Amino acid sequence: MRLFLIGCTGFVGRQLVPNLLKAGHELTLISRKKLKNIDSQVKEQNQVTLLQLDPSNPKSWETTPILKALSEAEGIINFAGEPIAEKRWTSEHCQKLTNSRIQTTKSLVKSIAQLRKPPRVLINASAVGYYGTSKNSEFSEESPPGSDFLSKLCTQWEYEANQKPQGTRLVLLRLGIILGSDGGALGKMIPVFKAGFGGPIGNGKQWMSWIHREDLCEIINQSLTDNRWRGVINCVTPSPVTMKDFTHVLGKIMNRPTLITVPGTILKLLLGDGARVVLDGQKVKPNNLERLGFKYKYRQIDDALKETRETRAIRQAKLIRFT
Numbered sequence: 001m002r003l004f005l006i007g008c009t010g011f012v013g014r015q016l017v018p019n020l021l022k023a024g025h026e027l028t029l030i031s032r033k034k035l036k037n038i039d040s041q042v043k044e045q046n047q048v049t050l051l052q053l054d055p056s057n058p059k060s061w062e063t064t065p066i067l068k069a070l071s072e073a074e075g076i077i078n079f080a081g082e083p084i085a086e087k088r089w090t091s092e093h094c095q096k097l098t099n100s101r102i103q104t105t106k107s108l109v110k111s112i113a114q115l116r117k118p119p120r121v122l123i124n125a126s127a128v129g130y131y132g133t134s135k136n137s138e139f140s141e142e143s144p145p146g147s148d149f150l151s152k153l154c155t156q157w158e159y160e161a162n163q164k165p166q167g168t169r170l171v172l173l174r175l176g177i178i179l180g181s182d183g184g185a186l187g188k189m190i191p192v193f194k195a196g197f198g199g200p201i202g203n204g205k206q207w208m209s210w211i212h213r214e215d216l217c218e219i220i221n222q223s224l225t226d227n228r229w230r231g232v233i234n235c236v237t238p239s240p241v242t243m244k245d246f247t248h249v250l251g252k253i254m255n256r257p258t259l260i261t262v263p264g265t266i267l268k269l270l271l272g273d274g275a276r277v278v279l280d281g282q283k284v285k286p287n288n289l290e291r292l293g294f295k296y297k298y299r300q301i302d303d304a305l306k307e308t309r310e311t312r313a314i315r316q317a318k319l320i321r322f323t
Helices: 013-022 040-044 058-062 064-072 091-113 149-161 184-194 213-225 243-254 264-279 287-291 301-313
Strands: 002-006 026-031 048-052 075-078 121-127 169-175 177-179 210-212 231-235
Touching: 002 013, 002 064, 013 026, 013 213, 048 064, 058 064, 058 091, 064 091, 075 091, 091 121, 091 149, 121 149, 121 213, 149 169, 149 264, 169 213, 177 213, 210 213, 210 301, 213 231, 231 287, 243 301
Parallel strands: 002 026, 002 075, 026 048, 075 121, 121 169, 169 231, 177 210
Antiparallel strands: none
């Protein structure tokens, strides 16, 4: 398939793009930053087209290169968005979080609606933050949205994606915590654990609904071609863990102590309201993945964390690398 990718040049994209190329897809990658290091063999085979522009700027969607790429696309993967839990949620940053998702998706959908032949499938990211946070409740795809900032952001994001043309199949992936060896939440935690300062964040009782990056990439791959995949899909494993259990397993695998608790107040000072994503947590079940018969490669947290440690240790991988 000829695919049009937005926001796929970071943590998820480092594995997703090579997987899609291996499957024989041709890609157009949209990025705000210049992609310097990309496999020259891939370029020579014309498997990848790179377009540097800001997808949250509506005028970017009026340029000839992007209109041409959209008209040729059979599938679209939209993972655009500023990172959620890396900065304080000031009014300015909240606006960036919103614009990078809402304005980008609105412009994308408006553009494909004007095509004579719209793409067959739109795979659009969302997040389990749609449900809000809870210490005790369990959420599924049928659960209503929460009422906090992240819930409202996800609700609006999904609304814009749902305005797609009638002939385009929509897959809404509500992402949990994504684990991988070279970034994401785990990438920030591993150096702390190596230094011997690892431990639960907050009281350790909050739920972590997670998925390994390899499994997420396979979900995307199957969503592209299998018409059974449509609507909302919670991208998490059936085995959520508490923060305490997560850090215990990680410390055991890395042979490091987990005695130091990181007080929630420190995280709140650093991230403001954004700390709620880590401190409150949520227990989310992947009912639709189970119904579709999806086979996880990493279903249990022990296996997922062991793999990320081993991969990190030997990572001289022959993958496309973005800088």
